[in-house]
Amino acid sequence: MKNKVLNIVKDKAIWIVFxxxxxxxxxxxPRFLSSNNLFTIARQVSMLGIASIGMTxxxxxxxxxxSVGSIITLVNIxxxxxxxxxxxxxxxxxxxxxxxxxxxxxxxxxLVSTIGISAIIATFxxxxxxxxxxxxxxxxxxxxxxxERFKVIGQGYVGxxxxxxxxMIVCFALGSFILNKTYFGRYFYAxxxxxxxxxxxxxxxxxxKYLVFALSGFFAGLAGIxxxxxxxxxxxxxxxxxEFDVITCVVLGGVSVSGGDGKMSNxxxxxxxxxxxxxxxxxxxxxxxxxxxxxxxxxxxxxxxDSIQKRRAIV
Amino acid sequence: MALYQKYVxxxxxxxxxxxxxxLQHIRKEYPGVVALKDVSIEVKEGEILALxxxxxxxxxxxxxxxxxxxxxxxxxxxxxxxEFTHMSPQLAAENGIAIxxxxxxxxxxxxxxxxxxxxxxxxxxIMIDKKAMEREAKKAFDLLNIKIKPSTLVGxxxxxxxxxxxxxxxxxxxxxxxxxxxxxxxxxxxxxESMFKVCELLRSKGVSIIYISHRLEEIYRLSDRIVVLRDxxxxxxxxxxxxxxxxxxxxxxxxxxxxxxxxxxxCINKDEIILELQNVSGNGDHNxxxxxxxxxxxxxxxxxxxGRTELVQMIFGDVKKTEGKIIFNGKEINPKTPREAIDHGxxxxxEDRKRHGALLEVSIKDNINMPIYxxxxxxxxxxSKVEWxxxxxxxxxxxxxxxxxxxxxxxLSGGNQQKxxxxxxxxANSELIIFDEPTRGIDVGAKFEIYKLMNELLEQGKTIxxxxxxxxxxxxxxxxxxxxxxxxxxxxxxxxxxxQNTIMKMASAV
Numbered sequence: 001m002k003n004k005v006l007n008i009v010k011d012k013a014i015w016i017v018f019x020x021x022x023x024x025x026x027x028x029x030p031r032f033l034s035s036n037n038l039f040t041i042a043r044q045v046s047m048l049g050i051a052s053i054g055m056t057x058x059x060x061x062x063x064x065x066x067s068v069g070s071i072i073t074l075v076n077i078x079x080x081x082x083x084x085x086x087x088x089x090x091x092x093x094x095x096x097x098x099x100x101x102x103x104x105x106x107x108x109x110x111l112v113s114t115i116g117i118s119a120i121i122a123t124f125x126x127x128x129x130x131x132x133x134x135x136x137x138x139x140x141x142x143x144x145x146x147x148e149r150f151k152v153i154g155q156g157y158v159g160x161x162x163x164x165x166x167x168m169i170v171c172f173a174l175g176s177f178i179l180n181k182t183y184f185g186r187y188f189y190a191x192x193x194x195x196x197x198x199x200x201x202x203x204x205x206x207x208x209k210y211l212v213f214a215l216s217g218f219f220a221g222l223a224g225i226x227x228x229x230x231x232x233x234x235x236x237x238x239x240x241x242x243e244f245d246v247i248t249c250v251v252l253g254g255v256s257v258s259g260g261d262g263k264m265s266n267x268x269x270x271x272x273x274x275x276x277x278x279x280x281x282x283x284x285x286x287x288x289x290x291x292x293x294x295x296x297x298x299x300x301x302x303x304x305x306d307s308i309q310k311r312r313a314i315v
Numbered sequence: 316m317a318l319y320q321k322y323v324x325x326x327x328x329x330x331x332x333x334x335x336x337x338l339q340h341i342r343k344e345y346p347g348v349v350a351l352k353d354v355s356i357e358v359k360e361g362e363i364l365a366l367x368x369x370x371x372x373x374x375x376x377x378x379x380x381x382x383x384x385x386x387x388x389x390x391x392x393x394x395x396x397x398e399f400t401h402m403s404p405q406l407a408a409e410n411g412i413a414i415x416x417x418x419x420x421x422x423x424x425x426x427x428x429x430x431x432x433x434x435x436x437x438x439x440x441i442m443i444d445k446k447a448m449e450r451e452a453k454k455a456f457d458l459l460n461i462k463i464k465p466s467t468l469v470g471x472x473x474x475x476x477x478x479x480x481x482x483x484x485x486x487x488x489x490x491x492x493x494x495x496x497x498x499x500x501x502x503x504x505x506x507x508e509s510m511f512k513v514c515e516l517l518r519s520k521g522v523s524i525i526y527i528s529h530r531l532e533e534i535y536r537l538s539d540r541i542v543v544l545r546d547x548x549x550x551x552x553x554x555x556x557x558x559x560x561x562x563x564x565x566x567x568x569x570x571x572x573x574x575x576x577x578x579x580x581x582c583i584n585k586d587e588i589i590l591e592l593q594n595v596s597g598n599g600d601h602n603x604x605x606x607x608x609x610x611x612x613x614x615x616x617x618x619x620x621x622g623r624t625e626l627v628q629m630i631f632g633d634v635k636k637t638e639g640k641i642i643f644n645g646k647e648i649n650p651k652t653p654r655e656a657i658d659h660g661x662x663x664x665x666e667d668r669k670r671h672g673a674l675l676e677v678s679i680k681d682n683i684n685m686p687i688y689x690x691x692x693x694x695x696x697x698x699s700k701v702e703w704x705x706x707x708x709x710x711x712x713x714x715x716x717x718x719x720x721x722x723x724x725x726x727l728s729g730g731n732q733q734k735x736x737x738x739x740x741x742x743a744n745s746e747l748i749i750f751d752e753p754t755r756g757i758d759v760g761a762k763f764e765i766y767k768l769m770n771e772l773l774e775q776g777k778t779i780x781x782x783x784x785x786x787x788x789x790x791x792x793x794x795x796x797x798x799x800x801x802x803x804x805x806x807x808x809x810x811x812x813x814x815q816n817t818i819m820k821m822a823s824a825v
Binding site: 181182183184186187189190193194196197198199200201202203204260261 | 631633652653654657658663665670671672673674675676677681682684685686688689692695696697699739743
C-alpha cells in the first residue's frame with residue numbers, strides 16, 4: 001500500500017512541481033494569476049506543446065530530433081513564400097508546407113534508419129541543411145503580407161479560448177491516442193526498450209523509425225504554421241534554438257532519454273512548467289540571459305533525475 | 316644408497332618447486348549455483364597445459380580466478396610459492412599472469428609498437444619516444460619470431476598478427492604464465508600454425524601456457540598435459556602423449572544420466588516434412604542439409620560456436636543466407652526479416668532471454684500480443700478486448716504466475732519469462748518453434764515445466780527445433796539429433812543411437 005502511494009507520487013511528481021511553481025509565482029507577483037496572463041501562457045506554450053508531441057515519440061524510441069527548430073523555420077518560410085510570392089491560397093500553402101515538413105522528417109528517418117547514422121548526428125546535419133534552405137528561399141529577409149484570415153490560426157479566439165490553444169489540445173489528444181490506442185504506440189515503447197528483441201518479435205524496427213521522424217516533422221511543421229500566423233511574418237531565424245526548449249519539455253515530462261519509458265500526460269506538465277517558468281521570470285523582470293541559465297539548469301536536473309532513477313533500477 | 320635417496324629427494328623437491336602456478340581447492344558459488352567445486356590444478360614451468368571440458372564445465376570461471384575477474388569463495392592461488400586468497404588484475408600482472416582473451420585489448424589507430432607499450436609508453440621527458448619504442452618492439456617481435464614492422468597500424472594487421480601483438484605484450488610485461496582462451500577460434504589455418512610455433516617457442520624459453528580449446532586435435536598437437544573439468548569439478552589430469560581421444564571424450568562427458576524427462580507420446584507425422592534445408596550456407600555455416608517432420612523435436616548438438624545459433628538466425632530471417640534453399644511447408648521461402656518468418660509460421664525463442672527474447676520493461680500483456688498487434692487492430696486502433704483475451708488465454712494455459720498482466724516482464728522469474736515468450740509465439744500461431752538454449756539460467760523445477768510445455772506443443776501438432784548445449788537435455792528431449800561442428804553437419808543420430816561419447820566426438824570433429 002505504501003509502495004503504491006509512493007509510486008503514484010513518483011508518477012505524478014512533475015504535476016506536483018507544476019503546482020508548486022504555480023503557487024510560488026502567484027505569491028511572487030499578483031499579475032501572474034490574472035485570467036489574461038493565464039491565457040497568454042497557454043498561447044505561448046501552444047507551439048512548444050505541439051512540437052513536443054513528435055519529440056516525445058522520437059525520444060521514446062531512444063532517438064533525438066535536433067532539426068525541429070529548423071523545420072519550424074523552413075515551414076514558416078515556405079508557407080509565407082507560397083502565399084506571398086507564388087499566389088497560393090492559404091489552405092493550399094498550409095497543406096504543401098506541412099507535406100514538406102513530413103518529407104524532411106522522413107529524410108531524417110532515412111538517415112537514421114536506412115543509412116544508420118546516429119539520430120543526434122543525422123538531425124544535427126539536416127538542421128544545418130534546412131536552415132540553409134530557409135535562407136536560400138527567403139534571401140535572408142522576412143516575408144510578410146498574408147491574407148487577413150490566416151491570422152485566425154495563431155491569433156484568433158473561440159469564446160475566450162485562443163485558437164492555438166485549441167490546436168494544441170487537439171494535438172495532445174491525438175498524440176495520446178496514437179501512443180495508447182494504436183499498435184504503433186506499442187511499437188514505440190518496444191523499440192525504445194529493446195531494439196533487438198523488438199525485431200525478433202516481428203516489429204519492422206526500420207519502418208517504426210521512419211514513422212517516428214516523419215511524425216516529428218509533421219508536428220514541428222504544425223507548430224511552424226501556428227508561429228507564422230501569430231507573428232504574421234516569416235523570419236529566417238523563426239525557430240532558431242527551438243529544439244532545445246522542446247527537448248527540455250519532453251525530458252522534464254519524464255520521458256526517459258534512454259527510451260522506452262514516458263507518458264504523454266506528463267509531457268503536458270513539462271510543457272506547462274516551461275511555460276510558467278518563462279512567463280513568471282518575465283513578470284519578475286529576470287533578464288533573458290538569466291532565463292537561459294535557469295532553463296539550462298532545469299534540463300540538467302531533469303536528465304540527471306532520469307539517469308539516477310535508471311541507475312537505481314539496474315542495481 | 317643414501318646418496319641416491321638424496322638425489323631422489325632433490326629431484327622430488329625441484330619437481331615440486333617447478334610448479335609456477337597452483338590453484339588449490341578453488342570453490343566458487345553464485346546464488347543458487349556452485350560453479351566450481353574444489354578444483355585443484357598445477358602448472359609446471361615451461362609446459363603447455365590444456366584445460367578442457369564441455370560448455371559450462373567451469374573452464375572460464377577457473378581462469379578468471381587467476382586474472383582476478385572472479386573472486387573464489389574459498390581456496391588458494393599459489394604463484395611461484397606466494398599464496399593468495401584471490402587475485403586482482405594488478406596482482407595478476409605483477410606476478411606474471413597474463414590472459415589472452417578472444418577480444419583483443421588493442422587500439423586499432425595506434426602502431427604495433429605503441430600498442431605494445433600501451434598505458435606504459437617509453438618517454439623522453441613529457442614526450443613519447445617513438446624511436447625507442449619501435450626499437451624495443453622490434454626486439455620483442457624478433458624474440459618471438461614475429462614478422463611485424465613496429466610502425467604498422469594495428470588496424471591494418473590481420474587477426475593473427477593482432478593476437479601475436481597481444482602475446483608479445485604479455486611477454487614484454489614479463490609474463491610467466493600465459494592463459495589463452497580459445498586462441499585459435501578467430502584464426503585461419505595458417506595463422507593457427509604460426510600461433511602454435513610461437514607457443515612452442517615460448518615453452519622452450521620457460522614460459523608456461525594454459526591452453527583452452529574445444530578443438531581436440533590442437534590439444535593433442537600442442538599440449539604436454541591435459542586437465543579435464545566436468546560440471547565444475549576436477550576430473551583428471553592426463554599426460555597428453557599417453558592418452559587417447561576416446562578416453563578424453565569419455566572423461567569429458569562421462570556423467571550418469573540422472574535427470575528425468577517427462578514422457579510424451581509419439582507425435583511425429585512421418586509423411587509431412589515441415590522444414591527442409593537444402594545446401595544452406597552463410598553466416599559461418601556451410602552446406603547444411605536437414606529435414607524436419609511435423610510433430611518432431613529435432614535436437615541440434617554441438618559446442619559453443621559450432622554454428623547452430625547462426626543457422627537458426629538464417630531460418631528466422633535475422634541474417635540472410637548466401638546460398639541454398641529453405642523449404643517450409645512445401646514452399647520455398649526466403650525470409651529477409653524476422654517479420655516474414657513469423658508470418659510464415661516460424662518462431663524463435665532466443666538464447667539470450669533478457670536481451671533478445673522478452674521486452675523486459677514492457678508488460679506481459681503487450682509482450683504476448685507484440686507479434687499480432689497489427690492483426691488485431693482496425694485502422695491502426697488496437698482491439699483491446701481481443702488483446703486482453705489473448706493475454707489471459709495464454710496466461711492460463713501456460714500457468715504464468717503473476718498478480719496482473721500489467722506487470723513488466725522484468726519482474727518475473729526466468730521460467731515465467733520464458734513462458735511469456737512461448738505464449739507470444741502461440742498467439743502468433745507459429746507452427747515451427749525454434750528453442751535456443753531454452754532452460755539456460757532457469758531453476759530445476761521450472762525446467763521440468765518448460766519440458767512438459769514443449770511436449771504439449773508437439774502433441775498439439777507443433778514442431779520443435781531444439782538447440783541445447785546440455786547433453787542430457789538434448790538427449791532427453793530430442794527425437795533425433797544432428798550435430799554441428801565449425802559450421803558443418805558432422806553427424807546425425809536417431810533416438811536409439813544417442814550416446815554422449817558419440818555426440819561429443821562428432822561435436823569435436825575428430
